[in-house]
Amino acid sequence: MNGWDTIVLEHLEQITSWPARIDALFVHARDTWDFFRQAEAAMSSSRTKILTHGDAQIIVQANPGRKRSIHARTDAQAFAARPCFLCLENLPVEERGLGFGNLVILPNPYPILKRHCTIPDRSHRPQRLAGRVASMLKIARALGPDMLVLYNGPRTGASAPDHFHFQACDAWQVPILQELALEGTEPMLQAHNSFGRNLLVLADPSAARLRKRLEQAVAVLGRTPVAGSGTPGEEPLFSLLAFYRKPRYYALLFPRVAHRPACYFAEGAGQLAISPAVLEMAGLLVVAEPEQFDRVGAKIALSIYQEVSLDDARFEQFEEEVRKLEDFA
Ligand SMILES: [Zn+2]
Numbered sequence: 588m589n590g591w592d593t594i595v596l597e598h599l600e601q602i603t604s605w606p607a608r609i610d611a612l613f614v615h616a617r618d619t620w621d622f623f624r625q626a627e628a629a630m631s632s633s634r635t636k637i638l639t640h641g642d643a644q645i646i647v648q649a650n651p652g653r654k655r656s657i658h659a660r661t662d663a664q665a666f667a668a669r670p671c672f673l674c675l676e677n678l679p680v681e682e683r684g685l686g687f688g689n690l691v692i693l694p695n696p697y698p699i700l701k702r703h704c705t706i707p708d709r710s711h712r713p714q715r716l717a718g719r720v721a722s723m724l725k726i727a728r729a730l731g732p733d734m735l736v737l738y739n740g741p742r743t744g745a746s747a748p749d750h751f752h753f754q755a756c757d758a759w760q761v762p763i764l765q766e767l768a769l770e771g772t773e774p775m776l777q778a779h780n781s782f783g784r785n786l787l788v789l790a791d792p793s794a795a796r797l798r799k800r801l802e803q804a805v806a807v808l809g810r811t812p813v814a815g816s817g818t819p820g821e822e823p824l825f826s827l828l829a830f831y832r833k834p835r836y837y838a839l840l841f842p843r844v845a846h847r848p849a850c851y852f853a854e855g856a857g858q859l860a861i862s863p864a865v866l867e868m869a870g871l872l873v874v875a876e877p878e879q880f881d882r883v884g885a886k887i888a889l890s891i892y893q894e895v896s897l898d899d900a901r902f903e904q905f906e907e908e909v910r911k912l913e914d915f916a
Pocket of ligand 1: 671672673674710711714749750
């Protein structure tokens, strides 16, 4: 399909287990791609610290490899003027991947976690969740319980808002997962508040029903003041992650009111290169400028999360509206 097959490692398709196939893809990348191997090693040895607020913990990571993404201009003029780095012809020459229907799973050369993948569409199409949830859940199930599938909205951290992509990564270091009770077999809807963030947790043994419920929740969010864009057809502000733990699919929906906090735009000593996307919302706060690492304490992290998340009053209203839906009764 439009040339992508030239970078798909077809011989890895003989490996029937997807997690093992992903492992083999990363072994291949380390063996054949110096930049990737060095980036992954730098990420593994990056400075980290744990911050605590009440019962919740987050991890702060100093990761200069993320500068490009954190400082990305995501306005229409900026991305119209640059070659799209997720289009096949602009990928690093060493990049190889695994086909997943109309998507391709690629090692991300700017990783935050182990097995960090970028999963672009084979065609240059806008970043929008509509019509993509089924595929997100299908990837989650294939990758299994040790990995997450991530979605950044076009205005909440996707550094290529003009080229559709998911991401995936290892789940075990992601702090928000430690806070959730992940046992059960029934459909579930739960509000969760932690470290200044409000989120909805949906779980369901049926992918079709979870898809419907998630789409309905996003539609309700579109009518919520601040998170909704006010522009019909434009996606509301949210971050989303999904995973599968037998027998249920899970989706974590973080309603947002802003992409970047005020400190991102501040001048001088108060400036912080923190640009919260979905992994930040999940509790991995990435600081692109290592010299700013020491300045990020629990109080600053809390205020960043509060600033970009839907506030308590509006979130309660949002949750109530979602619960009123027939399908959630
Ligand atoms: Zn593109």
